[in-house]
Amino acid sequence: MPARIAPTALYQEVAERLRQRIFAHEITPGTWIDEQKLADHYGISRTPLREALKVLASEGLVELKPRRGCYVTELSPRDLDDIFPLMALLEGRATHEALQKATDADIAFLAEIHARLEKCATENRMTDFFEANQEFHKKLQELADNRWLLSVIQDLRKVLKLSRLHSLSLEGRLAQSLLEHRDIMAAIQVRDISKAEKGMYDHILAGREALAKMRTAPQPSN
């Protein structure tokens, strides 16, 4: 008895599970997805699975090659170079729109999250820092209250998760990341929109550069 609260369709649930497996690199980029086998594995028929794959395909997580099946998307360094500036632009814009609409209470709430960020950094609690960081960005996007902007950002964020390096990139630059966040938060507090926007833009781009630097040392796959 699943006793689901949310009666989401099966294909959506399967899509979500696949997403998680792809993000966790349980299914590595480039690998072929056997429809029948996967359907059997989940104990479902091919129909909802195929629908789920179409959803993932439009998110860019997998690629559907006609008559040749479904493959998990592989991100090249080139793709990262293409995506990061785009993300920087979009997250910058989200910050812009968020600050336009934010009440003082909203800003206070952001400050709260930022305080947690500071605390986690001091205590060197990586996981919590990571989480608070995500929450900060998420809250900003929520304040921007632009569903189109939001969906674009979220889609690209999903794609970035294909790169296993991504989540690691923060670790090496926790201190630096904190400084950048501090700048952004300061700009937000004085409601300097363009400064906050630029701060976010630079913050995201810095993430890309950190990632580029570590590409020589920890080579994950062959």
Next chain:
Amino acid sequence: MPARIAPTALYQEVAERLRQRIFAHEITPGTWIDEQKLADHYGISRTPLREALKVLASEGLVELKPRRGCYVTELSPRDLDDIFPLMALLEGRATHEALQKATDADIAFLAEIHARLEKCATENRMTDFFEANQEFHKKLQELADNRWLLSVIQDLRKVLKLSRLHSLSLEGRLAQSLLEHRDIMAAIQVRDISKAEKGMYDHILAGREALAKMRTAPQPSN
């Protein structure tokens, strides 16, 4: 005997046909899509149709309400206000990246298209102007050579097509649009990236404003 070169899947073809029908407002926003009826109409089974609908849903052209069926997306003025600045940002960025990568030959080719634009404007040939305009934007995006940026722009462009006013917006401001294009082209010719980017940004936003103004007069639906 279709003798297709590209053996696109049926669900893709159906998706494309539906797109065209939605763009042409043959199926108006808000209307419910009867799966069985549509499948019968195209002489296909429900399976590929449902897959097609999932693709359209992730493009934002239709909305899938769980257990309640599929509805063509309705754009509110609010949505337009959300999307246009985003498009402006993205097309601006595309112009930026295009100009970074463009050879002199590429710029010459853009100039050619622009010349056609000028000519069509002088002769007041609306349809051709419209087409050349599209080609100009398309060429820029192609030069940007960033598949992620491209796909985001194209998706949003599709969504904008839901608004029947959109294509009309050019008509009323053909002269103004030409002037803006002239500015952009000039910046491109001297390779002034930031000026070209800003020119494109303003150009798109001007489209939104023109559209807002005409909303009082030609009210299409109730």
Next chain:
DNA sequence: TCGCATAATACGTTATCCATAATTATGAGC
């Protein structure tokens, strides 16, 4: 070893059926 015919595999699609949820119609009770 290479080229080509054959077999195997799996995708894309059809058709049919079913359970469930949403909608509408119906009818009892006040």
Next chain:
DNA sequence: GCTCATAATTATGGATAACGTATTATGCGA
């Protein structure tokens, strides 16, 4: 006559089996 609960209807979401066909793998002969 109106409200509310129940029943009938309808459509979605999913399962299953089957089939044509394009792709890939295999094997045979030259």
